[in-house]
Amino acid sequence: MSEEINPNRRSFLTTTVQTIAATQLGRLGLTKQHATPATAELPIEGELPSLVGATTWLNSQPLTVDELRGKVVLINFWTYTCINWLRQLPYVRAWAEKYQDQGLVVIGVHTPEFEFEKNLDNVRRALTDMRIDYPIAVDNDYAVWRAFGNRYWPALYLIDTQGRIRHHHFGEGEYERSEQVIQQLLSEAGAGRVSQEMVAVEARGFEAAADWDSLRSPENYLGYARTDNFASSGAMLNKPHSYTAPAQLQRNQWALSGDWTIGRQAIVLNQPGGQIVYRFHARDLHLVMGPSAPGTPVRFRVLIDGQPAVAARGLDVDERGEGTVTEQRLYQLVRQSEPIRDRQFEIEFLDAGVEAFAFTFG
Known part of the structure; x- marks a missing residue:
């Protein structure tokens, strides 16, 4: 287990999502929201790091930084047994489907926490079970994780068409804000009229939001x-x-x-x-x-x-x-x-x- 992993990462995520519990309540069933237009200028947080450290790719040929230039890119760090990521997944999946024709590329970076999560058969089964068809970079050696300086599952990074990181979010929640940034970056890229409506998400089973009001037990x-x-x-x-x-x-x-x-x-x-x-x-x-x-x-x-x-x-x-x-x-x-x-x-x-x-x- 890499020493660069935060040993309290899910305790951190529990604290993070509890602070945004108001945005999560009521999302156990079909949820549809209307966004307030994002007008603030997005900062430049750095450049999209190299993805060449991925040990293999699933659902895609290997993608490079040069190939992604000109696209709005969402990078999602995950590992398939993480409940925090499972509850985020329906939003990422919906964004990938809604915005793919307007230039959004979603890439999941599967960085394993447990040894068995390095097994490609396990990851492939998870992709099928969870209906994931966007590209997956398998990061068994933590090379992409380290290139980003990432420490958390799940983590979202949004990159503009010039290859610059413009937004990030660690943990669950703030889905409306993340989607606003996607829409803003697509608009900046000249994608035409980008809908300001939020995705409709039906989260069930593992993917249903936690009952934050009653949660008193940490991972x-x-x-x-x-x-x-x-x-x-x-x-x-x-x-x-x-x-x-x-x-x-x-x-x-x-x-x-x-x-x-x-x-x-x-x-x-x-x-x-x-x-x-x-x-x-x-x-x-x-x-x-x-x-x-x-x-x-x-x-x-x-x-x-x-x-x-x-x-x-x-x-x-x-x-x-x-x-x-x-x-x-x-x-x-x-x-x-x-x-x-x-x-x-x-x-x-x-x-x-x-x-x-x-x-x-x-």
């Missing part, structure tokens, strides 16, 4: 390098160990039960029947996980306050409160209705071999 990693609030006693690093979960957890504490190995980036279950317990306060709970052996599914069941997660089940949980880990990705395990309060989440794995990386909330 938490499970590997020892960056975890917080681990409540099981006697933690052993990089070796199998049998854990017991305390009877009571405080909000945002988590614990293990069963035979687990706690590694730097993730925890791995060594024997069937292991559990992860988490006390949380949020509408949504997600877990980044996958089978430690590719192609070996791992069954699980989810409980909320000791009962099967039926009414509060997420996208990856069936009507019995059960599911299966089949691939390395983000799983939505809980989406509950109001009232939102402190709840006890438990996931029990019926098979060994799951690898779990991080909890995120929304």
Whole structure:
């Protein structure tokens, strides 16, 4: 893991998006807004850096700075398990579709956070699942990330036809402002009459905006390098160990039960029947996980306050409160209705071999 990555990047993003919560409320369904014309002169923040450090390209032949000159360019740094980016994605996808005929080029720079996100098959599957057809620069070596001096997922950079960076935004939110800048740069480029209407976005599933008013649980990693609030006693690093979960957890504490190995980036279950317990306060709970052996599914069941997660089940949980880990990705395990309060989440794995990386909330 590159030391240039901000180890608190998603904590930063949580703070960022909470400050703009007023612009996010009510965006769970179809959203359509009318922009106030952007009249302020945009600053020049620098030049578009080279993209030659990308290890490969998907959905496109490699693109160069010279080829992009004369186009308005949107660069979007992302990694496919990041919930903050997933909630931004419907806007980027809509902009790519709406403005492509007026000269906008959208480029996603996929810079992985976890080792498994370097796997091209995983990235290709994500592109299909998420309906992404614009060019993707795969940045497994962080060369493009470093060229931009970037530190956050997601990040947007808007570049004019002369190859100058004119606007950036880190984290979720401020979609209206970003689209205003797109419209302004296209108008400056002589794209003809550019509509001042904002895109209509229907955000569902993972892509639905968080319930910021009720969100009291920050993202938490499970590997020892960056975890917080681990409540099981006697933690052993990089070796199998049998854990017991305390009877009571405080909000945002988590614990293990069963035979687990706690590694730097993730925890791995060594024997069937292991559990992860988490006390949380949020509408949504997600877990980044996958089978430690590719192609070996791992069954699980989810409980909320000791009962099967039926009414509060997420996208990856069936009507019995059960599911299966089949691939390395983000799983939505809980989406509950109001009232939102402190709840006890438990996931029990019926098979060994799951690898779990991080909890995120929304």
